[in-house]
Amino acid sequence: MKGLYVHIPFCEHICFYCDFAKRVAKNREMIDEYLVHLKKEFDQIPLIDRQFDTVYIGGGTPSMLDIKQLTYLLELFKDLKPLEYTIEVNPESYTHDKGMLFKQYGINRVSLGVQSFEPEILTYIGRKHHNTQVFYAIEDLNDIGIDNISIDLIFAIPGQTMASIQHDLDIVSTLAIKHISYYSLILEEKTVFYHQYLKKQFRKADIDLEADMYEYIIDRLNALGFKQYEISNFTKGNHASKHNQLYWSMDPYVGIGAGAHGFDGKLRTQNHRNLPDYYEKPLASAYHETDQQYLSDTLIFGLRRLEGIRIDDIETRFGFKLFEKYPKLIQLQALGLIEIVDQHLRLTRKGLLLGNQVFEVFI
Numbered sequence: 001m002k003g004l005y006v007h008i009p010f011c012e013h014i015c016f017y018c019d020f021a022k023r024v025a026k027n028r029e030m031i032d033e034y035l036v037h038l039k040k041e042f043d044q045i046p047l048i049d050r051q052f053d054t055v056y057i058g059g060g061t062p063s064m065l066d067i068k069q070l071t072y073l074l075e076l077f078k079d080l081k082p083l084e085y086t087i088e089v090n091p092e093s094y095t096h097d098k099g100m101l102f103k104q105y106g107i108n109r110v111s112l113g114v115q116s117f118e119p120e121i122l123t124y125i126g127r128k129h130h131n132t133q134v135f136y137a138i139e140d141l142n143d144i145g146i147d148n149i150s151i152d153l154i155f156a157i158p159g160q161t162m163a164s165i166q167h168d169l170d171i172v173s174t175l176a177i178k179h180i181s182y183y184s185l186i187l188e189e190k191t192v193f194y195h196q197y198l199k200k201q202f203r204k205a206d207i208d209l210e211a212d213m214y215e216y217i218i219d220r221l222n223a224l225g226f227k228q229y230e231i232s233n234f235t236k237g238n239h240a241s242k243h244n245q246l247y248w249s250m251d252p253y254v255g256i257g258a259g260a261h262g263f264d265g266k267l268r269t270q271n272h273r274n275l276p277d278y279y280e281k282p283l284a285s286a287y288h289e290t291d292q293q294y295l296s297d298t299l300i301f302g303l304r305r306l307e308g309i310r311i312d313d314i315e316t317r318f319g320f321k322l323f324e325k326y327p328k329l330i331q332l333q334a335l336g337l338i339e340i341v342d343q344h345l346r347l348t349r350k351g352l353l354l355g356n357q358v359f360e361v362f363i
């Protein structure tokens with residue numbers, strides 16, 4: 001599998017938790033200029049290398065581009081015909097015409113930024129949409145024939161209660177969607193929340209409450225027919241994100257656009273986030289993973305998936321016995337954080353909550 005990630009670094013407003021590469025566009029011309037540079041970068045990929053199983057247009061907010069800009073963007077990739085073709089959409093910038101354009105250009109998956117269904121929580125985290133816009137986008141996309149819809153949700157937001165999560169999941173149970181990415185709020189540097197935190201105006205959610213929420217989310221989503229296949233991802237039927245699985249499987253992907261990352265199986269690249277620098281020369285840095293980095297990424301990304309890692313596969317590929325190289329695994333197994341099932345090492349339910357304690361063994 002090989003993927004293409006395309007970054008659109010513009011948003012209509014900045015959410016208080018977000019540390020992605022993004023800015024509020026001063027005007028439409030600024031986006032036009034960016035798209036010309038994006039095309040330039042894409043054109044540099046030799047034709048022979050343009051075979052992608054997945055294409056993912058993320059941001060930022062790709063759906064805030066107007067129809068003309070979206071057409072220009074989607075024209076660039078019209079010959080790729082990937083198996084899975086995703087675009088990120090924010091409910092407030094979705095329109096029927098954009099949905100039709102997505103369909104016309106072969107987009108077959110939409111990732112919708114919802115985060116919460118509670119108006120007070122949305123205001124608190126700096127989101128501007130209303131639930132009616134979410135419902136409209138989901139219904140309209142299904143009508144258009146794009147039924148592989150994923151929504152992003154967040155838990156452990158200060159002020160969120162178990163009742164808020166239950167309410168969010170009550171609404172989820174009524175939606176025609178196939179996939180959910182459910183993340184806990186992470187306090188990232190260079191965000192509005194982080195500045196509030198430094199001024200003691202932001203208090204992280206209670207850790208026990210966060211664990212209770214996570215357990216409830218897993219159980220409730222299971223009951224609703226969503227199978228968990230990764231720490232934060234749940235699918236109904238056969239709709240696990242092929243693009244994201246590519247990251248967890250250490251498969252190669254090309255990243256284009258400001259701030260985009262790429263990986264060719266050994267070499268990791270990152271583009272400039274800053275637009276003038278990106279325009280001058282997209283690539284900001286590149287390094288070959290050492291054998292140790294490659295091994296630890298393989299194990300950590302692999303264990304994020306519920307099926308875990310195949311022990312004999314790892315031992316054959318890397319030439320060691322897993323439990324001999326990492327004796328601490330015995331301790332983690334005794335603590336009930338990991339288990340071996342069908343020759344796979346995987347996180348237990350308790351391990352899903354405390355994944356970082358497991359991952360640090362491999363660093």
Ligand code: SF4
Nearest residue numbers: 011014015018059060
């Ligand atoms: S969360 Fe999405 S919409 Fe909000 S600022 Fe970040 S990229 Fe933009």
